[in-house]
Amino acid sequence: MNDFTLQQKVRFQHCDPAGIVFYPRYFEMVTATVEEWFAQRLGVPFETLHGPLGAAVPTVSMTVEFNAPSRLGDVLEFRLRPARIGRSSVGLSIAAYCGAEKRLSMESTLVFTRAGASKPDSWPEDLRARISREIDGQ
């Protein structure tokens, strides 16, 4: 299966006094990419995950490189690919490109949690199956 992709435009709200994307704003775009991957590829929109399912998928660790700065008006393509699945975790490889230029690359680990619980919980079977299919299909 191909990488999941989402186009996002660099807006005024993302840019700092140096005229480039303020790096915390990249992670809002990354979160939007993860949201759309859950909705479009895994069949579980975040409003379902955080609502009826009473769950969440917090990020527990990440390694990031900001390869080149992005500027107001740039259209970035975010590419997401699941790299591995654990009992309660998933490892994601995410990159952002403007044309052929890589702007950001990251590896992050998310865990499945249930509201009120203090520990990560096992993936529900259907979610596990869908994520595994995404990994195997690559």
Next chain:
Amino acid sequence: MNDFTLQQKVRFQHCDPAGIVFYPRYFEMVTATVEEWFAQRLGVPFETLHGPLGAAVPTVSMTVEFNAPSRLGDVLEFRLRPARIGRSSVGLSIAAYCGAEKRLSMESTLVFTRAGASKPDSWPEDLRARISREIDGQ
């Protein structure tokens, strides 16, 4: 001319612990709407306005009603209509709807400024002409 419209989805980043849009985040969506209106209707993308033109269009006043709360996953339609133009200002009427339900309505005033100047400046003639056409064409 019809209202300028922009669809925007309520994302995780917009929502607060009460599960609804945290109102400052609405103004990021409003700014995105103004940006696209400048780009698509006035022919001046924000990257041109803030870059080569050395200008900005800060908001100087606004009146806002938050008519009903918005939730994660809602798709909002932002509608923008210029209401009046002054020497250096423009008055905008902006509303956000989720289906038929109004979520936000606001009147705001923006002014044209040049980098380094302490006072608003007159609209450049081409921008004034385009904004006026948007108002007259309604």
Next chain:
Amino acid sequence: MNDFTLQQKVRFQHCDPAGIVFYPRYFEMVTATVEEWFAQRLGVPFETLHGPLGAAVPTVSMTVEFNAPSRLGDVLEFRLRPARIGRSSVGLSIAAYCGAEKRLSMESTLVFTRAGASKPDSWPEDLRARISREIDGQ
């Protein structure tokens, strides 16, 4: 009783490519001011309000003037004064100053709501009493 005041420094995260505070960020500072007013003057920290009390105080309307731009490093004094209380609402007058210069002035209306309810609810008696005392004591 005197206005409630909170000093907040304009940080990198608040500023836009024009080098001034991006107006949605002002409302994060305004919310911090309201939070501290609830905690310090009304005796109900937001973590209690949104946690054990299962309540929220969303903003339903506001009128704002951005009197002058604020820049990176400016220390702003936010001043909050409750102007009126209704069955389930409170009207607040808020201003931000940098030294003697007014940067922002606003009137906003907040309402008391309970989690899951679709309508505003009456103020709990103790909160009503404390807000009223803040108004009368001025």
Next chain:
Amino acid sequence: MNDFTLQQKVRFQHCDPAGIVFYPRYFEMVTATVEEWFAQRLGVPFETLHGPLGAAVPTVSMTVEFNAPSRLGDVLEFRLRPARIGRSSVGLSIAAYCGAEKRLSMESTLVFTRAGASKPDSWPEDLRARISREIDGQ
């Protein structure tokens, strides 16, 4: 020399629908910590760095662990320690604690750049000297 520390309270603006800090907001707090370190320990406030000096210190890479979630009202102590200095870079070790509990730990690399330049530039001598003293004095 001791770690540089900055207390920051988890506010409503930082929290997500799961009631915990939305991780991109941590990086706003991290940036505030870096700002205050530059101002208080290196003697170069960000308004000087980005203004008269015409410079910036973008983050080029980082590794982060979110050790435990933070909630509304938590007071976090951010601890910053420079770990190494290069020709144009500095490596920072940053952690956030709530009491004795570690919430976040990260290693990040920042580079010194001049406005308009496409490559990192050498540290000005005074900044290099101050950073080196911070490292040696530990």
